[in-house]
Amino acid sequence: MKTASIRWNERGQPVSDHYDDIYFSTESGPDETRHTFINQNFLPERFAALEPGQHFVVGETGFGTGLNFLCTWQYFDQYAPADTRLHFISTEKYPLTTADLTQALALWPELSAYSQQLVNHYPAMTAGQHRLVFDNGRIVLTLLCGDVLKTLPELETSVDVWFLDGFAPAKNPDMWQPELFQSLANKSSCGATCATFTAARLVRDGLENAGFMIEKAPGFGRKRDMIRGRLPEAVPSDDSPIWFQQSKTVHNKKNALIIGAGMAGAATARSLAECGWQVRVIDSHDKPASEASGNPQGMLYTRLSGNSTVLTRFITEGYLYTLSLLNRLEGQKTSDDTLWQQTGLIQLGFSAGEQQRQQRILESGQYPEALLQGLDAEALSSLAGLPLNASGLYFPDAGWVHPPSLCKRLLEHPNIEFTGNLQVTSVMHEGNQWHVQTTSGTTLSSEVIVIACGHLSSKLAQTRYLPLKSIRGQITQLPATKSSQKLQTVVCSEGYIAPTWNNSHTLGATFNFDDDSTECRKQDHDTNLENLKTYTPGISDALIDSALDSAQLKGRVSFRCTTPDYLPVVGPVVDADIFKTYFAPLRKNAKHRFTDTPEQPAGLYITTGHGSRGLVTAPLAAEILAAYICNDPSPVPRDQRHALHPSRFMVRDLVRNKV
Ligand SMILES: Cc1cc2nc3c(=O)[nH]c(=O)nc-3n(C[C@H](O)[C@H](O)[C@H](O)COP(=O)(O)OP(=O)(O)OC[C@H]3O[C@@H](n4cnc5c(N)ncnc54)[C@H](O)[C@@H]3O)c2cc1C
Incomplete structure (x- = not known):
């Protein structure tokens, strides 16, 4: 602009x-x-x-x-x-x-x-x-x-x-x-x-x-x-599609229970706490960030496009919001733990298709130089500190984050309490409250519940209708060498590699569909190493010698949660049966006019589906959820709120007469 x-x-x-x-x-x-x-x-x-x-x-x-x-x-x-x-x-x-x-x-x-x-x-x-x-x-x-x-x-x-x-x-x-x-x-x-x-x-x-x-x-x-x-009288003007409208429920108690202490749950807890809410966060693990948000280095990676789509605008705004959040949290530092390193990030034009995509981004005129720059291989090599053989995009403000520290910092707020080792088995609504059953036999109750269970978010009865998909990913932790210490920036191509931290580089990550194995596998380390060698041989040479035995490498397996339209799922969760019955006329006529919204139990929300870019989407999603819950101004425009709404899938299916 x-x-x-x-x-x-x-x-x-x-x-x-x-x-x-x-x-x-x-x-x-x-x-x-x-x-x-x-x-x-x-x-x-x-x-x-x-x-x-x-x-x-x-x-x-x-x-x-x-x-x-x-x-x-x-x-x-x-x-x-x-x-x-x-x-x-x-x-x-x-x-x-x-x-x-x-x-x-x-x-x-x-x-x-x-x-x-x-x-x-x-x-x-x-x-x-x-x-x-x-x-x-x-x-x-x-x-x-x-x-x-x-x-x-x-x-x-x-x-x-x-x-x-x-x-x-x-x-x-x-x-x-x-x-x-x-x-x-x-x-x-x-x-x-x-x-x-x-x-x-x-x-x-x-x-x-x-x-x-x-x-x-x-x-x-x-x-x-x-x-x-x-203005003596407000003008009623909510012209959103009626299925996305919700009655403005005022939650007087200002208490929320969040299930899941990954990035999505921790960020939501922080946003609500800053609105003055008391928040309890629970997780089935003993400590936060034990699943997808537990990798040692996560890249602040945004895959933009030359077109101004809802997805592109959401991730651009999410990226900028995360940057400002990281700077804010860094300013409130209470310990020596590493939150993030603003090393800059390179997206290599590693194939003809990728180069064309990057060219369209640069020609679109949508992105200022302060956000991204198109540079040749020589300039990128000089920034990276190791030789690169393609041109690409350089994001000067990006870098890598230590996601467990991010979750920890987000949860460090006087209004937030974390309890581990509590696995939720079911949720039910009774007497204006939500009641959560856990495997330990404890029942916890709250007017407002947020489901932030990553790829397990559709295991509960209320969210089973969501078309969430789980994608296994394995990272490889490569021991640093004298030469690899020269790597100064994150470099992304078919995979990614981060500069050294704690004497190791994070190399990632595999994409395995229909695979729920939690074991670290040699073949997946080999895939990560092969990508590094093919697309960034200059970095590979600095790290890998013939003596390297990939079977001995350390790594980590976790699961992304994705959706069919690649957008996260953020907003109120409705009762699917009530919703489908009320909006059934959409099956015959997509333009059917409804005059009202159905009566629904209020107070159940979700944030999940953050795919491979939770660092960029989860913090802004948290602000969106807090705005829903506290009746605050939304941080994103209406079209984005609708595009992320959990009910969007049911509406599409009703219109296509598929449910
Ligand atoms: C290999 C890999 C590499 C990645 N690399 C990057 C990257 O470089 N940059 C980036 O931005 N993103 C990356 N991502 C994506 C990012 O990690 C995720 O988008 C993000 O962590 C999702 O956060 P979440 O809070 O939704 O889920 P999670 O971190 O999985 O958290 C969900 C939490 O819910 C808890 N939970 C689940 N069910 C229950 C229950 N019934 N009761 C109680 N607790 C429950 C879990 O224990 C867990 O702690 C990567 C993902 C993977 C798998």
């Missing part, structure tokens, strides 16, 4: 080339924000009146330099009670580059405690939704990058306050359209307020036509007037 093209005026302030206009008042940006947006929306009083556990949602058009966000954060810190959270959602068509953002924010040293954190977590900008979490989850920023007329309708939330910023109607007529005003009303909570620096007739009329009650207020500085407004 296009980033903002900026020039700097004689006072060192940014001016947009696209709109030929300044980003904020030349007199004082922060004072203008306080006057126009903070005070005219009565934010100090409204923040102070929040009840413990409540969240407040601010929506904004035009993120720009992030000044309004930073000032709002500062006010929230000052006025809101401790146990409350701020969601700030902002749209931006031309995001600033990190360098421009840093330069602009340096203008306000009084905000540096906040702006430094924004700069540190500001992602490589791609079109789509980006979530940034600050202050242990108390402040959550969701950036919608792209044309507001397209991104706002895809947003899933109710906003309490709108900051209508962005360039003035005369400079930016494309934004101030009737569709914008209608979207603002559609995404507002009852009693939502709005304020804008402009008093243009078009804005006033547009807001009034959408249902806002508008009045004039004194403008900032030399501006005579501005306008502010209030």
